[in-house]
Amino acid sequence: MLKVYLKGHDKYYGLTDVIRLWYDGAVEDREGHRIVCESGPDAVIESILREDGTSEARIGDKVYRPEGQPLEPGREIKRSLYLAMKDLSGTDMPWGCLTGIRPTLVAMEEKTAEDLTEKYYVRPDKALLAMETAKEEEKLLNMLDEDGLSIYVGIPFCPSRCSYCSFISEDITKHMDRLTSYSKALESEIRLLAPRIRRKISSLYMGGGTPTVLPDKEFNELLDTIFGSFDLPADSEITIEAGRPDTLTDYKLEAMRDKNISRICINPQTMNSETLEKLNRRHSAEDIIYWYEKASKMGFDVINMDLIAGLPYEMPEDFVSSAKSLISLDPANITIHTLYKKRRANLSKEDVMDRASKRKGLDEALQEAYGLLYEAGYHPYYMYRQKDTEKGLENTGFAKGSTGCLYNVAMMTDYRDVLSFGAGSSSKRCFKQDGPDSKRRVERCLTIKDAIGYISRYEEMAMKKADFFEL
Ligand code: SF4
Structure with a gap:
């Protein structure tokens, strides 16, 4: 069992983040001033923060001390623990000790990729990726008015539940009856709040779940309500x-085209039909190609396609092969996610073991896919990470030209406000702070998670957000 004792500080959270890069199940023991991790090796580490701001970690007689100026305490103690963990495990991590924070946020603070490597032990290729993505994020952020508002509309239903999914989404085969009453409640919430908005709407994103799971009529009515209620500038x-794709119909594509929807997502996750079936996604790779080509011919210029690296039932080379297939389709956006151990996911123990046995090679497969994307003219434009991905690996959105998604940047960076509608959605306000620091204070307002509760309480949720946004 691994035991990490905290001396001179109480940064449990940051240290736990570092330990979980290598080992699952680190638990805080505040009475004992330590963190214990059953799955770790038998070792005792002392994590020490000194009064002068420097830190060190000790394993017996061995001392691990970061070089250079100390960083702020929360980051400083991660550096020394990282050095100790790296030595103990014999492996380093692609993002070094940069965990629990968006890499592009730190990249914006630093001048060069070398700074990320020197201060946080980030591998040079990841440091360059972070710097490049941060620049693109900043460019897109500047295209979003400071006082503008982004809107999110959530449909938490799907045609079946993918086995790796942890989103709040209900399988409609069990809850078909709820779809209509949910979309009516959602429309009512929109009608209540939208007329109060006096700010420019910079972007609108309908997500879920799967919005196109709504039947044709309800889908079209929801679009009518959105376009009839929000004052959407032509450039939003x-x-x-x-x-x-198992939710798409000609009718829905035409309804979206008639409303000049600028961006749609058709997400394969993998282009391997056998894997899709095992993951409980009720469509094939051929379905993806069919609907992608149809949507392209109909004039949807910006189509995003998501892929997941590290899926169960697949080897890293299968992921690279899916990336190649998508690149050959030439969509404007490709987003690469790394699978993480999702709490509500239905993956079985065997699946997870299967995943663990393939750890080796995932990082390299991602690098290979990124190389192919660069070669094909894509560049990274936004990035985020979730806890418990393999080696702390990232999710990155790639785009061709200037087609990066503004909403994604508004949502992921803490610089623009987002007003969200629907069950389980999260709204946020980003407040400017006094002083030279450009960081914002972020406040959030959550909507009830469960769809049934939302149907009966949408009015109360709308008023809560009206107060929150001072509408
Ligand atoms: S992964 Fe997406 S499509 Fe699958 S169940 Fe979750 S939200 Fe629905």
């Missing part, structure tokens, strides 16, 4: 996730 970016 509007995205609709049509993630699962």
